Amino acid sequence: MIPLSLTEIAAVVSGQQCDIPDPDAEVTGPVVIDSRKVVPGGLFAAFDGARVDGHDYAGQAVADGAVAVLATRPVGVPAIVVDDVETALGALARHTVAKLGTQVVALTGSAGKTSTKDLIAQLLERLGPTVWPAGSLNNEIGLPVTALRAEQDTRHLVLEMGARGVGHIRYLTGLVPPRIGVVLNVGVAHIGEFGSREVIAQAKGELVESLPPAAEGGVAVLNADDPYVRAMAARTSARVVFFGEAADADVRAENVRLTEQGRPAFTLHTPSGCSDVTMRLYGEHHVSNALAAAAVACELGMSVEGIAEALSAAGTLSRWRMEVSERADGVTVVNDAYNANPDSVRAALRALAAMAGGRRTWAVLGEMAELGDESLAEHDAVGRLAVRLNVSKLVAVGGQEAVWLDMGAKNEGSWGEESVHVSDAQAAVDLLRRELRPGDVVLVKASRSVGLERVALALLDEGEVAAR
Numbered sequence: 001m002i003p004l005s006l007t008e009i010a011a012v013v014s015g016q017q018c019d020i021p022d023p024d025a026e027v028t029g030p031v032v033i034d035s036r037k038v039v040p041g042g043l044f045a046a047f048d049g050a051r052v053d054g055h056d057y058a059g060q061a062v063a064d065g066a067v068a069v070l071a072t073r074p075v076g077v078p079a080i081v082v083d084d085v086e087t088a089l090g091a092l093a094r095h096t097v098a099k100l101g102t103q104v105v106a107l108t109g110s111a112g113k114t115s116t117k118d119l120i121a122q123l124l125e126r127l128g129p130t131v132w133p134a135g136s137l138n139n140e141i142g143l144p145v146t147a148l149r150a151e152q153d154t155r156h157l158v159l160e161m162g163a164r165g166v167g168h169i170r171y172l173t174g175l176v177p178p179r180i181g182v183v184l185n186v187g188v189a190h191i192g193e194f195g196s197r198e199v200i201a202q203a204k205g206e207l208v209e210s211l212p213p214a215a216e217g218g219v220a221v222l223n224a225d226d227p228y229v230r231a232m233a234a235r236t237s238a239r240v241v242f243f244g245e246a247a248d249a250d251v252r253a254e255n256v257r258l259t260e261q262g263r264p265a266f267t268l269h270t271p272s273g274c275s276d277v278t279m280r281l282y283g284e285h286h287v288s289n290a291l292a293a294a295a296v297a298c299e300l301g302m303s304v305e306g307i308a309e310a311l312s313a314a315g316t317l318s319r320w321r322m323e324v325s326e327r328a329d330g331v332t333v334v335n336d337a338y339n340a341n342p343d344s345v346r347a348a349l350r351a352l353a354a355m356a357g358g359r360r361t362w363a364v365l366g367e368m369a370e371l372g373d374e375s376l377a378e379h380d381a382v383g384r385l386a387v388r389l390n391v392s393k394l395v396a397v398g399g400q401e402a403v404w405l406d407m408g409a410k411n412e413g414s415w416g417e418e419s420v421h422v423s424d425a426q427a428a429v430d431l432l433r434r435e436l437r438p439g440d441v442v443l444v445k446a447s448r449s450v451g452l453e454r455v456a457l458a459l460l461d462e463g464e465v466a467a468r
Contacts, residue, residue, distance in 0.1 A: 001027060001028065001029065001030055001031060001042075001043070001096065001148045001149065001150070001151065002096050002099060002100065002150070002151060002152055003026045003027070003028045004026060004027055004096070005023065005024050005025065005026050005027075006020055006022075006023050006024070006025050006026075006027070006067065006068055006078070006080065007023040007024065009027060009043070009068075009080055009092065010023075010080045012091055012092055012095045013070070013080065013082050013087075013088035013091050013092055014082065014083075014088075014091070015070070015080040015081055015082040015088060016080070016081045016082075017078075017079075017080060017081075018074045018075075018078075018079045018080075018081050019074065019075075019076065019077060019078050019079060020068065020078040020079070020080075021078070025067050025068075025078075026041075026067070027041065027042065027043045027067045027068070028041040028042075028067075029041035029042030029043070029065075029067075030042050030043075030145075030148060030149050031043045031044075031045055031070075031089065031092070031144075031145055031148045032044060032045070032145070033045045033047055033054065033141060033145060035054065035057035035058075035060055035061040035064070038061045038064045038065055038066045039065060040064075040065030041065065041067060042065065042066050042067065043066060043067060043068060043069075043070060044057075044058065044061035044062075044066040044068075044069045044070070045069075045070040045085050045088075045089055045145075046058055046061075046069050046070065046071045046072075046075070046085065047085055047086075047141075048072070054071075055069075055071055055072075055073065055075050058071060058075035058076070058077050058079065059075070059076060059077050061077075062077040062078060068080055070082065070085055070088055070089070071085065072084070072085060086140055086141060089141065089144040089145065089148075090140070090144050090175040092144065092148060093143070093144035093145075093147040093148050093175055093176055094174075094175050094176060096147070096148060096150065097147050097150060097157065097176050100150055100152070100154060102150055102154045102155060102156065102157045103155060103156045103157070103179060103180070103300065104157045104159065104176055104177065104178040104179055104180070105120060105124075105156065105157070105158045105159070105178060105179070105180045105181075105182065105296055106158075106159045106160075106161050106172075106173065106176075106178035106180070106181050106182070106207060107120070107158075107159075107160060107161065107181070107182035107183070107184065107207075107292070108160070108161045108162070108163065108169060108181075108182070108183055108184070108204050108207050109182075109183055109184025109185045109186075109187075109204065109223075110184070110185050110186055110187030110188070110189040110190070110200060110204070110341065110343065111184070111185055111187050111189060111285075111341055111343040111344045111347075112184050112185065112285065112288070112289050112344070113136070113138065113160045113161075113162070113184065114135065114136050114160060114318050114321060114338075115281075115286065115289050115316075115318070115321055115322075116182070116184060116289040116292050116293060117132055117133070117158055117159075117160045118132070118314070118316065118317040118318055119289055119290060119292075119293035119311065119314050120132070120158050120182075120292075120293045120296050120297070121158050121317070122310060122313075122314040122315075122317070123293050123294070123296070123297040123302060123307060123310045123311070123314070124155075124156040124158065124296070124297060124300065124302075126302070126306065126310055127155065127156070127297075127300060127301065127302060128155030128156065129151075129153050129154050129155050129156075130154070130155065130156040130157075130158060131146065131147075131149050131150045131151075131154050131156070131157050131158070132146070132157075132158035132159075133146040133158075133159070133160055134317075134318070135318050135319065136160060136162070136318070136338075136339075137160070138159075138160040138161055138162035139162055139172075140168075140171065140172065140175075143159055143160075143161065143172050143175060143176065144175055144176070146159060147159065147175070147176045156300070157176070159172075159176060159178065161173070161207060163190075163203045163204065163206075164190070164193060165193065165194065165203065166194075166199065166202055166203045166206075167203075167206070168203065168206075169203060169204065169206040169207050169210075170206040170209070170210065173206065173207060173210035174210075177210060177212075178207070178210065178211065179211070179212060179217055179218060179219065180211075180218075180219045180221060180296055180299060180300075181207040181208050181210065181211045181218075181219070181220050181221065181236075181238070182207075182221040182222075182292050182295075182296060183204055183205070183207060183208060183220075183221070183222055183223065183229045183232055184223055184226075184229070184288070184289070184292055185223055185226045185228075185229060185288075185343070186200050186201045186204055186226060186228035186229055187200075187341060187342065187343040188200075188341065188342050188343070188371065188374055188378065189341030189342075189343065189344075189370070190341075190370045191370070191371055191372055191374055192369075192370040192371050192372025192373070192374070192375070193370055193372075195372075197228060198228075200228075201228040201229075201231070201232070204229075204232075205232045205235050208220040208222070208232050208233075208235055208236035208238065209235050209236060211236055211237070211238035212237075212238065213237040213238060214237065214238055214239035218236070218237065218238030218239065219238055219239050219240075219241055219299050220232070220233070220236045220238040220239070220240045220241070221241050221243060221292060221295045221296060221299070222240060222241070222242055222243070223242075223243060223244055223288065223292070224242035224243060224244035224245075224246040224248065224249040224252075225244035225245055225246055225249075225288070226244075230242070241295050241298075241299065243288075243291040243292050243294070243295045244288065244291060245287075249291075250270070250271060250295065251268070251269070251270050251271075251291050251294050251295040251298060252269045252291065253266040253267065253268060253269070253287050253290075253291055254266065254267045254269060255267045256284065256287055258284055258354045259278065260357060261282070261355065261357075262282045262283065262351050262352075262354035262355035263278065263279050263280065263281065263282055264277075264278075264279050264281070264283065264284050264286050264287045264290075265277065265278040265279070266287055266290075268290075268291075268294055268304065268307065268308050268311070270294065270295075270298050270304045270307070271298070272298065272303065272304050273304040273305075274304060275304045275305050275307070275308035276308060277290065277308045277311045277312050278312050279311060279312060279314070280312070280313070280314065280315055281314070281315070281316065281322065282322050282324055282334070282351045282354075282355065283322060283347055283348065283350065283351030283354070284347070284350060284351070284354070285344075285347035285350075285351070290311050293311065294307045294311065297310070318338070319338065320335050320336065320337045320338040320453050320456070321336060321338050322334060322335075322336045322348070322351065323335040323336070323456075324355075325460055327459070327460065329438040329439075330438040330439040331436055331437075331438060331439065331440050331441075331442065331459070332355070332359075332440070332441040332442065333442050333444070333456050333459050333460055334348075334351075334352065334355070334441065334442065334443045334444065334456075335444055335453060335456035335457075335460075336348050336443060336444065336445040337444045337445055337446060337450075337451075337452040337453035337455070337456055338448060338453070339447055339448045340365075340366070340367075340368045340445050340446050340447045341368055341371075341447075342368060342371070342378045342381070342382060344445075345365065345368060345382050345445055346382065346385060348443055348445050349363060349382070349385055349386055349389055349391065349443070350389065351443075352389070352391060352441060352443040353389040353390065353391065355441055356390075356441060359439050359440060359441050360392040360393075360437065360439070360440045360441070361390075361391045361392045361393075361440070361441045361442075361443070362391070362392060362393050362394075362395060362432065362436075362440060362441070362442040362443065363386050363391045363393070363394045363395070363443045363445075364395040364397060364428055364432070364442060364443065364444045364445070364452065364455055365382065365386075365394065365395070365396055365397065365402075365405055365443075365445055365446060366396075366397040366398045366401075366402060366445075366446025366447065366450035366452050367379075367398050367399070367401035367402060367446055367447050367449070367450050368382070368401065368446070368447055369447035369448075369449055369450075370447075375401060375404070376404050379401050379402075379404035379405045379408065380404050380405075380407060380408035380411075381408060382405060382408065383396070383404070383405040383406060383407065383408025383409035383410075383411075383412065383419065384408045384409065384411070384412035386409055386418070386419070387409050387412040387413045387418045387419075388412065391418075392440075393418065393419070393420065394406070394409045394418060394419040394420070395419075395420055395422060395428050395431060395432070396409075396419060396420070396421045396422070397421075397422055397423075397424065397425060397427070397428045397446065397450065397452060397455075398423070398424065398446075398450060402421055402422075403421055405419070405421075406419045406420070406421040425450075425451060425452055425454045425455050426454075428452075428455050429454070429455055429458045429459070432455070432459060433459075436459075442456075442459060444456040
């Protein structure tokens with residue numbers, strides 16, 4: 001965070017200073033919402049959550065080095081008291097980013113946001129100091145906390161924007177207005193909340209509507225292969241750059257293929273030339289993510305050779321997203337358990353099939369949440385796809401949605417042996433411990449609420465592990 005005095009902060013957030021002996025004291029460290037992550041010179045934002053009230057930890061936060069606390073009531077230590085901490089964080093983020101003048105890149109989409117954000121960050125880091133969120137800090141709290149990590153020398157600020165409904169992305173772009181906006185895709189993730197893909201497209205398109213016009217440097221980076229996203233070109237006054245495999249895409253991939261290890265390779269074409277890419281990540285779905293990142297890097301001055309080199313070197317920065325580890329006995333565990341929707345599960349299954357190389361494959365899958373009336377059809381279709389891809393065994397974990405996964409696989413299969421349904425994560429672990437053989441490949445994936453990362457972590461606790 002750029003240095004700001006407590007008096008300045010209080011003015012920006014319309015707050016009252018309480019128990020502050022030195023109003024000129026400066027906050028020089030990051031803003032945190034977890035008191036355990038306070039660093040000297042930082043600011044602790046106290047939220048009254050469902051399980052924990054941050055105000056109860058204000059004293060410890062100051063003792064650990066926080067200059068003050070952002071709070072909704074006096075807490076007995078230096079504090080700036082506001083009506084609403086979330087609103088205050090947003091105001092502070094807007095103020096500091098405006099003072100910095102850094103290049104702000106924002107992205108959204110139904111699937112692939114975090115992986116693409118990580119790719120963009122790894123490319124832009126080569127051009128100068130870059131700030132981006134760890135994991136998926138993409139809401140009304142996580143986004144300003146990320147933005148407030150920017151410092152005087154920050155050249156690029158990369159932000160991920162999620163939405164639970166229409167108007168959410170518009171609100172986020174009001175907190176930290178982007179100059180470059182990226183829309184990856186419009187899928188069926190969260191369709192139970194939105195109601196239709198058309199409404200999802202309406203919400204995601206708020207990002208491009210917020211961009212400055214082309215004359216002021218605004219750039220909308222849109223997926224030419226997704227008709228819902230392509231249509232967003234009519235909703236922005238920014239200059240439009242298309243990415244994808246379509247022939248008319250400005251940044252496109254040709255000769256797309258997977259290596260024997262399941263890693264994507266392709267020829268990258270940009271307006272300034274072309275270069276070959278072989279990625280370290282797993283799965284063909286990363287080609288689209290890589291093209292989006294390449295389009296952003298190209299707009300910010302990176303050469304096509306530099307982009308190709310950076311994409312070929314880029315790794316996974318966020319936990320439990322196609323993390324591939326190999327046990328000493330040769331069992332490969334693919335931990336993709338952070339979240340799941342139909343598009344991402346299909347992509348993960350295809351990656352698993354590509355990685356097989358003649359080995360036995362296991363897909364340990366759980367519920368895909370928030371699909372509403374589409375839930376039965378989508379779970380059934382994923383179960384059927386697992387069989388069509390010749391996955392050796394589907395392990396469907398959990399309640400009714402897992403039953404639909406299992407039924408889909410068994411209805412698609414020949415003998416009913418392609419799938420098994422188990423009640424919970426521990427049952428899946430017990431089954432795998434009994435039946436895994438050296439050399440098997442295991443994919444673990446489900447919506448975050450299912451907590452299937454416990455299966456992957458338990459399997460990796462079996463012995464010596466090496467990341468791949």
